[in-house]
Amino acid sequence: MTNTPETDPTTGPTSAAPTPNADNAAPVLDERTFTGIPQPRSDRRLPLGDGTWHQLARSYVWVRLISVTALLVIVLAAAVVLSLVSQAPWPWVPGGVAAVVLAWTALITPRQARSFGYQLRADDLVFRRGILWQRMVAVPYGRMQLVDITHGPLDRAFGIAQLRLVTAAASTGVVIPGLTQDAAERLRDTLIAVAETRRTGL
Template sequence: MEVTEETVARAATGDLFDPLGVTWTRVSPKLAAARLTVTAISLLPFLAATVLLAVLVDAAWLWVFPAAVAALGLWIGLLVPRQVGALAYAERADDLLVRRGILFRQLVVVPYGRMQYVDVTAGPLARRFGIASVQLHTASPSTTASIEGLPPQEAARLRDRLASRGEARLAGL
């Protein structure tokens, strides 16, 4: 990659997570709905139990617990769509970029020649929401990357494309 003044300026501003010339593909917003459904399924029993306890004991201070559970649910409800909006991937000529995170940002670069295999998975909830996940495996366990929340057709296309690019790059070694 050629180092230009724009590259140096971008690096100086600290934007390490948006390389020049990269077109990012965002994941499906259905991922947010799936994650919020899991949150609701997890928090509703706690909310019901704390409300029941507050009603049965009839002590005003016990309403702090249902309020805390509701506040946690509200916080997660505001945070999850932003987290999903920060998930993106980009295919370049020699590697795949995966970006995630709001506060703690992460950019994973996986060279096609290092990929060993590509998984596509979709559990019952993911299938219900019409999404799937693509996971890339390399020789190093710390270099695996996953892209959640892809429409099934895009996940299949990406799997096939990454596998063929990986085989082509590996064959040249």
């Protein structure tokens, strides 16, 4: 569902106010991304509401799986070394628990990655995540103080980046992981431009 072109910050000041959800608004935000946000079956779930939701890059799942697998290998290797050094089986207790947690994390990673979404509304950016434990936060454009892009070596290898929004209130800060680099740069430029406009009252 889309809104009228008057309120889209991604298309520029084509009218009195921008609209984030026009059909032609920032198609780069949806390149190589997931196409649907899974929701809990309960009727008491947080509703998605109207408007267009943008999601993370599909390659974000591979980055997460590689990171979790590498950590799992390190944990198992540490358990083996400690067991051999101490000549006792006790290192396998914490090592086994950690291995189970990491294996479960890897198992739910694809569905978890699909639960992330963000929406550009007339006055704020709405970010949501989670399936069992849901979180939805709205960040007013005028309250944004810093929009930061970070990406590590593994992120760069898969062409993704992390966008961090900083506001005066720490509780309303948002980190959007797993954006394509083009989407992260486009979103950063859009948010900075809109935030400056809102702060100056234009």
